[in-house]
Amino acid sequence: MAPNTVLRMEHIGKSYYGTQVLKDINIAVKPGEIHGIVGENGAGKSTLMNILFGMSVIHSTGGYEGSLYIDGTSASITSPQDAMALGIGMVHQEFMLLPNYTLTENIKLNREVLKPNPISRVFGDNLKSLDFATMNRDARSALDRLHINIEEYAQVAGLPVGYMQFTEIARELDKKNLKVLVFDEPTAVLAESEADHLLNAMKEIAASGIAILFITHRLGEIVEICDHITVLRDGTHVVTKPKTETDVFELAELMVGSQMEAADQSSRDTSQRAKLLEMRNLVVHMPGERVRGVDLDVYDGEILGLGGLAGQGKIGIANGLMGLFPTTGDALFNGTPIALNNPKASMAQGFAYVSEDRRGVGLLLDSSIELNIAFSAVQNQEQFIRRWGPFTQLDSGSIRNHALQYIKDLDIRCTGPTQLVRRLSGGNQQKVCIARALTMNPKVLLVSEPTRGIDVGAKRIVLDALRRLNQELGMTIIMTSSELGELRSICDRIAIVTDGRIAGILKPNDSDVNFGLLMSGQQASKGA
Amino acid sequence: MSTKPTPSAAPVPRDFSARSKEFFVKHMVTIMFLVLSVLGFILSGMSPFLFLMDIVARVSRNAFLVLSLVIPVMAGMGLNFSIVLGAMAGQASLIFVTHWGVQGLPGILLCMALVTPLAMFLGFLTGNLFNKTKGQEMIAGLILGFFAQGIYELIFLQLVGGLIPMANTTLVMSSGIGIRTTVDLTNGLKYGLDWPGQFWGNDLLLRPTLPWTVLGIAAAVVVAFLLYRFVLKGKIPSISHLVGGAACLGIASWWSIIQIQTSSQINWIRVPLLTWFVIAALCGFILFFSRTKLGQDMRSVGQDRHVAAVAGIQVNRVRIIAIMMSMVMAAWGHIIFLQNMGAFSTYGSHEQIGLYSVAALLIGGATVAKATIGQALLGVFLFHTLFVVSPAAGRQVFGDAQIGEYFRVFVAYGVIGVTLAMHAWKLLIQNRAKQQL
DSSP, X not given: OOTTOSEEEEEEEEEETTEEEEEEEEEEEOTTOEEEEEOOTTSSHHHHHHHHTTOHHHHTTTOOEEEEEETTEEEOOOSHHHHHHTTEEEEOSSOOOOTTSBHHHHHTTTOOOEEOOHHHHHHOGGGOEEOHHHHHHHHHHHHHHTTOOSOTTSBSTTSOHHHHHHHHHHHHHTSTTOOEEEEESTTTTOOHHHHHHHHHHHHHXXXXXXXXXXXXXXXXXXXXXXXXEEEEETTEEEEEEEGGGOOHHHHHHHHHOOOOOOTTSOOOOOTTSOEEEEEEEEEEOOTTSOEEEEEEEEETTOEEEEEOOTTSSHHHHHHHHXXXXXXXXXXXXXXXXXXXXXXXXXXXXXXXXXXXXXXXXXXXTTSBHHHHHHHHHHHHHOTTEEEETTEEEEOHHHHHHHHHHHHHHTXXXXXXXXXXXXXSOHHHHHHHHHHHHXXXXXXXXXXXXXXXXXXXXXXXXXXXXXXXXXXXHOOEEEEEOSOHHHHHHHOSEEEEEETTEEEEEEOTTSOHHHHHHHHTTOOOOTTO | OOOOOOOOOSOOXXXXXXXXXXXXXXXXXXXXXXXXXXXXXXXXXXXXXXXHHHHHHHHHXXXXXXXXXXXXXXXXXXXXXXXXXXXXXXXXXHHHHHHHTOOHHHHHHHXXXXXXXXXXXXXXXXXXXXXXXXXXXXXXXXXXXXXXXXXXXXXXXXXXXXXXXXXXXXXXXXXXXXXXXXXXXXXXXXXXTTSGGGGGTOTTTTOOBHHHHHHHHHHHHHHHHHHIIIIISOOOOOHHHXXXXXHHHXXXXXXXXXXXXXXXXXXXXXXXXXXXXXXXXXXXXHHHHHTBHHHHHHHHHHHOHHHHHHTTOOHHHHHHHHHHHHHHHHXXXXXXXXXXXXXXXXXXXXXXXXXXXXXXXXXXXXXXXXXXXXXXXXXXXXXXXXXXXXXXXXXXXXXXXXXXXXXXXXXXXXXXXXXXXXXXXXXXXXXXXXXXX
């Protein structure tokens, strides 16, 4: 290990409640170096940064393994304040800015320059006046280092996002002891020209002797500016390479890894079939999963996978089709337009949805299994209802029989149809969600993150159930998942969503490189 | 490096109609009340003299109390309905000082000194409660007022005369237990601050007539401004400053001298100068405070608790301090209010304080999220204008003063509901705009 490293992380490991999420990570950064860290969601990037930043989520769950060295001396970081005192700065992915303050006030937030006045001499430092002249001067010099020529006394509210990002960076630069600066997906929200400007600024910051840790999934940017690149996958340290020895294709492959877990089903060529669903310029305003214009065709009777990294918009598509978030654009079902922004109309068209937010919108947690299964059909299709003139009554007998049938079919492990759904395990809750969707007799089943938070055995059962539905009933399924391996095991086609758009559509047996490239916003190599 | 982010920050220039529309929407409440006040004044047929006399008295007595609401708004805690507790503390101190027989200005100062630690303690408790009910401070404060009413009644209806000995036949009920329903401050604390000279046998000390006050204030403001620029900042006053100052002074002296010369009725209006000084001092303090470290922390917390906490600001502590300051100001404000009224209903005077003050602040154009000194003062003026003119206007138009009164009550409380609804609606729009980013 070179003696002049500013930050050294050795054998870092972390487990949450017995699950190892990070093991044996070794990273060393020299002053003035830009070190890129890439990995899929869940690869452990944010856990690693939380350790470096002393976040309470780490220390309230038993700390971490391994050791950290700052400037060659062992450091113990147990709170963000410790990290800041040691000269570690972080540019957050979400802005930590106060919109009604000026740039200066934001840059100097809680680090204001003070000057005494007669009242403060009596009542203490808290009543010292703010020295705006000095604060403005400091802010100006930090902004100048970034070549931002907007006035330091402008209000943050109403600035383009790019400026907000730079304001955050200026705040870190203004801290005089800054040694290591972490950028967490800084270009995700920027326009292209702004991103270029940011990369240039990062190079200049590094040139002034500050080490930079750059976390991103945009491989092009990594290769452009980093000196060394570390790849993480599933919590393990895959490799650290100098930039000169690698390229985008290799990184893409390393990032995705070989996940062909059970692609036993030879995927069918469905493109000759009739188009069941056509989306044209679909825009969904789902916070955090914005869809910015999707054109996609779904063929009758296929299983279509929607993959991609978190926050890129894949989850937004199903939510938009079901009318759960404001949506614009066109969607045709069998050639007739779907009324958007209207969940009831979507369900009447024959859509059923298994939400990614199982405990939030997917289930009535404090109701029984049988009511959960029947609920949507009761509300929307008047199934299981007896009518007495203007009054209606639930037909509890048929609800019971129906629930018992599904408990048997889907193998829902429970004490009986009246058990509260809250008491079920994740996998069994998921099965209840699917049973409810099937009760609606849908033509298209939208399934989001069906295996999130459930154990391996249950995963298999859920996936098999989906495949059986497709094969036996010919049901068209659109499955959204963050786990590429799972998509590749049952889908006919997989559309990768990046930056709110379809980056490309691949076969399950396409190469890892192509999947990795599409997910990081690059064009797939030929042969896709 | 030559690439720069494309600047799209410059506001798009808009035409006059769009801007004026925005102005009207933004100041809707204030404009509505301005129109109502002017209309009411014309309909009432009141003489300007009577109107001015009433307004000077009412604004002087109420301004301090309304100003006490400004700091919690700054700290993002909304409209502090819990000032009712401060008012109760103020009344308690007035009762005891009246009992001890300390009179005039010294009595008022003693009241303020006594009530300060009590109000700070109540503010500390209230602040802690608000920290446990974040986001619901307003309703919590409102209910807290009702709750405290019970304790207040227990103390002054049951304990005084019993556990708390008080041998005073004018204050205590004939049974010997409990304070009478009305406390009379005449010949004691009444006008202690408004007419301080009274205590020393000179009734006119610090009670100049309105024209002289206007003249004096105009001169003082102009001189202070020029001195500030010249002495403190070392800048030589520019021509425009000199001309502007001279114009202000000229207009003020022209009006004042005409009034004094013609010895019109306006000369009968006397200004409680010391009270005005106290209000001005509070305004000055709030301005100064908002530019201190603690004030900046409050504004940070007020905008976004999470961001402030991440930056290392002790959010809960700052919020408690804000409520403590507001509580002390409210207690002082209520003392100022009651020394002008001259008598108060022991178990009722404080009840309406929260609602009245909040309504006044909102009428001035303040919102749950933003309140300034100017808005507070303008609000007090408009609120009381409506108070003064509505009964007279109702009598003139409908032949019944009550109808004007009904209308005033309806509008004054309606404004609280409307402002809260508008604030919620604005937040919704903002959130939607945020999602569009």
